[in-house]
Amino acid sequence: MARPRKRKEIFALGNEAVVEGALLAGCSFYGGYPITPSSEIMEIMAARLPLTEDGVFIQLEDEIASMGAIIGASLAGRKVLTATSGPGFSLMQENLGYAIMAETPMVLVNVMRGGPSTGLPTSPAQGDVQQARWGTHGDHPIIVLSASNVQECLDMTITAFNMAEKYRTPVILLLDEVTAHTREKIEIPNPGEFEVFSRTVPSMPPEWYKPYEETVRGVPPMPPLGSGYRFHVTGLVHDRNGFPTQRPEEIVELLERLHRKIDQFFYDIQLVDTIETADADVVVIAYGSVARSAELAVRQARENGVRAGLLKLKTLFPYPRRQTEKVLAHARTLVVPEMNMGQMSREVKRVNMGRASVRTINRIDGQIVTPSEILKVIMQG
Amino acid sequence: MANKKKGKSKITVYPDWCKGCGICVEFCPGRVLELSSQGKATVVREQDCIRCGFCELHCPDFAIVVQDKDFVEADKLPRRRSAKTTDKGE
Amino acid sequence: MNEITGNEIIHQYLRHNKKFPHVLCAGCGHGIVLGTLIRAIHTLAIPKDDVVIVAGIGCSGRLAVYVDFNTVHTTHGRALTFATGIKMANPKLNVICIMGDGDALSIGGNHLIHAARRNIGVTALILNNNIYGMTGGQSSPATPEGSTTMTNPYGQLDASFDTVALARGAGANYVARGTVFHVKRLEKIMVEAISRPGFSVVEAITPCHTQYGRKNRYKTPVDMYKWLKKAAVPIDRYEEMTEEQRTDRLPIGVFVAEDRSGFEERYLSLQAQMRAKGGK
Ligand SMILES: Cc1ncc(C[n+]2csc(CCOP(=O)(O)OP(=O)(O)O)c2C)c(N)n1
Ligand code: SF4
Ligand code: SF4
Ligand code: SF4
Ligand SMILES: [Mg+2]
Numbered sequence: 001m002a003r004p005r006k007r008k009e010i011f012a013l014g015n016e017a018v019v020e021g022a023l024l025a026g027c028s029f030y031g032g033y034p035i036t037p038s039s040e041i042m043e044i045m046a047a048r049l050p051l052t053e054d055g056v057f058i059q060l061e062d063e064i065a066s067m068g069a070i071i072g073a074s075l076a077g078r079k080v081l082t083a084t085s086g087p088g089f090s091l092m093q094e095n096l097g098y099a100i101m102a103e104t105p106m107v108l109v110n111v112m113r114g115g116p117s118t119g120l121p122t123s124p125a126q127g128d129v130q131q132a133r134w135g136t137h138g139d140h141p142i143i144v145l146s147a148s149n150v151q152e153c154l155d156m157t158i159t160a161f162n163m164a165e166k167y168r169t170p171v172i173l174l175l176d177e178v179t180a181h182t183r184e185k186i187e188i189p190n191p192g193e194f195e196v197f198s199r200t201v202p203s204m205p206p207e208w209y210k211p212y213e214e215t216v217r218g219v220p221p222m223p224p225l226g227s228g229y230r231f232h233v234t235g236l237v238h239d240r241n242g243f244p245t246q247r248p249e250e251i252v253e254l255l256e257r258l259h260r261k262i263d264q265f266f267y268d269i270q271l272v273d274t275i276e277t278a279d280a281d282v283v284v285i286a287y288g289s290v291a292r293s294a295e296l297a298v299r300q301a302r303e304n305g306v307r308a309g310l311l312k313l314k315t316l317f318p319y320p321r322r323q324t325e326k327v328l329a330h331a332r333t334l335v336v337p338e339m340n341m342g343q344m345s346r347e348v349k350r351v352n353m354g355r356a357s358v359r360t361i362n363r364i365d366g367q368i369v370t371p372s373e374i375l376k377v378i379m380q381g
Numbered sequence: 382m383a384n385k386k387k388g389k390s391k392i393t394v395y396p397d398w399c400k401g402c403g404i405c406v407e408f409c410p411g412r413v414l415e416l417s418s419q420g421k422a423t424v425v426r427e428q429d430c431i432r433c434g435f436c437e438l439h440c441p442d443f444a445i446v447v448q449d450k451d452f453v454e455a456d457k458l459p460r461r462r463s464a465k466t467t468d469k470g471e
Numbered sequence: 472m473n474e475i476t477g478n479e480i481i482h483q484y485l486r487h488n489k490k491f492p493h494v495l496c497a498g499c500g501h502g503i504v505l506g507t508l509i510r511a512i513h514t515l516a517i518p519k520d521d522v523v524i525v526a527g528i529g530c531s532g533r534l535a536v537y538v539d540f541n542t543v544h545t546t547h548g549r550a551l552t553f554a555t556g557i558k559m560a561n562p563k564l565n566v567i568c569i570m571g572d573g574d575a576l577s578i579g580g581n582h583l584i585h586a587a588r589r590n591i592g593v594t595a596l597i598l599n600n601n602i603y604g605m606t607g608g609q610s611s612p613a614t615p616e617g618s619t620t621m622t623n624p625y626g627q628l629d630a631s632f633d634t635v636a637l638a639r640g641a642g643a644n645y646v647a648r649g650t651v652f653h654v655k656r657l658e659k660i661m662v663e664a665i666s667r668p669g670f671s672v673v674e675a676i677t678p679c680h681t682q683y684g685r686k687n688r689y690k691t692p693v694d695m696y697k698w699l700k701k702a703a704v705p706i707d708r709y710e711e712m713t714e715e716q717r718t719d720r721l722p723i724g725v726f727v728a729e730d731r732s733g734f735e736e737r738y739l740s741l742q743a744q745m746r747a748k749g750g751k
Contacts, residue, residue, distance in 0.1 A: 061585040064549060065549070071553060072525070095546055226523065226564045230542075232544065243536060397492070400492060400496075401497055402692045403498070404692060437477035438477065438507075438655070440506075441502025442502055446477060
């Protein structure tokens with residue numbers, strides 16, 4: 001067997017790793033507005049993209065414009081990225097809804113800091129979890145991913161681009177200040193060692209093309225603007241031709257397809273890592289930097305003879321229900337540590353339906369949840 | 382120029398597109414058009430048209446076409462494509 | 472002389488699988504702007520595939536759906552941001568924004584001044600009807616002082632924007648104003664605006680009889696066109712007028728016409744430079 005090619009190793013911040021991942025995934029357009037603790041992503045993109053063959057970097061006047069610009073660029077065929085933090089994330093919500101409605105692939109990285117409002121600009125938090133799920137108006141599906149260490153920042157960014165393109169949808173990558181600003185050694189995968197998915201373009205002649213027609217995956221092919229397929233893109237509810245409609249059956253057809261194209265691929269989208277969960281009585285469910293503390297706590301608990309395990313959520317939404325069901329088969333206790341007042345534990349409780357006892361650990365003081373805090377709760381059973 | 386064109390026009394109003402706003406009627410220098418009892422622009426004095434183009438350029442609904450009579454009679458001009466009614470409501 | 476003219480041209484560019492007549496009110500000036508835009512594009516002989524119409528939200532924004540170009544109907548006020556992304560992603564495209572006065576000057580005012588400052592190679596068509604048409608006649612930043620609207624039933628207190636001054640001040644490369652009464656002039660302006668490099672702003676004064684006129688002494692659509700006919704004066708004539716003569720008059724014509732290269736062109740040349748220097 002051929003020896004695997006050696007991978008390049010670098011020391012990188014989480015934010016730098018996001019850039020590496022984006023470029024590996026084929027991102028060629030960044031539009032954004034600076035905000036701590038996400039700004040490094042923008043700054044590095046500003047330095048890197050103009051050196052690539054067709055990379056475009058543009059600083060916009062605000063986060064609303066950032067979203068508009070990347071959606072426009074995506075419609076024109078680019079793989080696009082923006083990054084922000086809490087206050088900017090709120091400004092992005094209107095056009096996020098547009099991207100969902102117009103089925104425009106894009107990746108939005110939100111490095112969470114303490115809130116509400118300007119809050120704690122340089123401290124970590126996980127307060128935007130439900131905003132990521134429900135921030136934009138109207139019923140909508142969304143994919144929200146997270147990363148708990150620097151390597152994952154790279155890997156999950158690639159995953160985010162692939163999902164965005166595959167499902168023609170915005171994908172949100174939620175980081176927290178700790179992950180974004182931790183510097184550690186990571187491996188850059190070699191080309192061919194990871195999947196790169198690019199959106200499907202129509203193969204039929206333009207006269208046959210119906211921009212929003214049903215397909216097997218529920219994801220219609222998407223031509224770039226200017227390629228001969230002239231069609232109408234709108235945030236209004238539209239029919240298969242892309243024209244606005246108010247007919248009940250056409251409204252339902254569109255909105256159901258938007259949900260179905262995400263929901264039916266749960267096995268591809270709902271990503272988790274499991275550590276020692278196979279026989280666990282106590283399962284910690286965590287994400288982001290808190291998952292690192294949780295992993296340590298679980299190992300210490302095992303050393304102390306408690307059958308503990310960790311379900312690390314890499315996909316936050318759609319919530320990995322099946323994987324949670326699996327640990328619920330034997331877990332008596334679920335522990336959900338978060339840097340918020342309990343945003344993900346709501347999802348856990350919804351799935352748990354009273355079976356295990358759910359213990360939450362909530363920190364909102366700008367400090368991370370420590371391994372010992374989690375261990376203490378695990379040991380209480 | 383204008384005089385040369387006088388009396389040589391073929392004017393077509395598409396009643397299904399005309400909303401009867403009256404702009405063409407009001408500003409036509411030859412008083413060629415009137416609003417019918419159904420509130421649609423109609424051609425009443427075609428021979429007075431000087432083909433100035435005002436009505437065509439100012440109809441907000443593209444409901445009026447002024448053509449060279451001789452040319453139309455030679456049947457060289459493409460007809461308006463029929464407006465299909467496959468609209469899904471707006 | 473027997474080439475296709477007038478509305479025959481227009482019909483070549485309409486999406487006849489959409490329901491016509493369009494949704495706009497009888498006599499709405501927006502339809503005239505659309506016709507004028509189509510003729511301008513036809514004059515420039517730009518292939519349909521290379522034209523992207525980016526529209527905001529409002530009655531004006533509704534125009535996009537009717538024309539057989541690449542059409543993107545965006546969010547209220549944000550058309551220019553989408554247009555900026557499209558132009559940067561593919562500078563070969565002719566990107567034209569259709570916006571209302573509320574769209575461009577109120578909710579999208581920030582984007583307008585920054586598009587002008589950046590000099591992005593986009594044409595901004597602002598359909599100024601002095602009112603929020605679509606939402607039922609509320610005041611816009613272009614509503615004249617003293618007018619009656621749904622949100623200023625006792626008379627508009629605040630002053631209105633001068634689109635031309637605003638665009639010029641923000642650094643737009645080309646700034647012009649026309650009206651839907653003076654269509655041929657408006658068409659010439661549009662041709663010029665689309666063919667110039669950089670950011671072009673074209674303000675088209677277009678009557679909304681339904682939401683503005685009826686509440687402000689213009690009983691019929693025709694009254695509004697009579698007003699336009701009277702109020703608009705070419706800029707050179709306007710400049711010779713006394714302050715008193717200028718009351719209720721609106722200068723039309725070209726106010727700024729420069730040839731500064733667009734942001735996308737400057738970006739591309741910077742990129743070429745940096746890459747030549749050995750950045751990989
Ligand atoms: C964010 C947001 N706020 C408000 C609205 C409601 N809205 C739709 S169109 C419009 C104003 C339209 O006025 P204008 O831009 O002048 O266009 P017109 O209809 O006059 O052509 C408003 C306020 C909206 N769609 N989105
Ligand atoms: S201008 Fe057009 S819509 Fe108005 S009355 Fe004349 S033909 Fe009819
Ligand atoms: S072209 Fe139209 S406006 Fe001009 S004279 Fe003829 S009918 Fe009247
Ligand atoms: S409300 Fe005003 S702007 Fe809207 S379609 Fe009617 S006339 Fe035109
Ligand atoms: Mg308006």
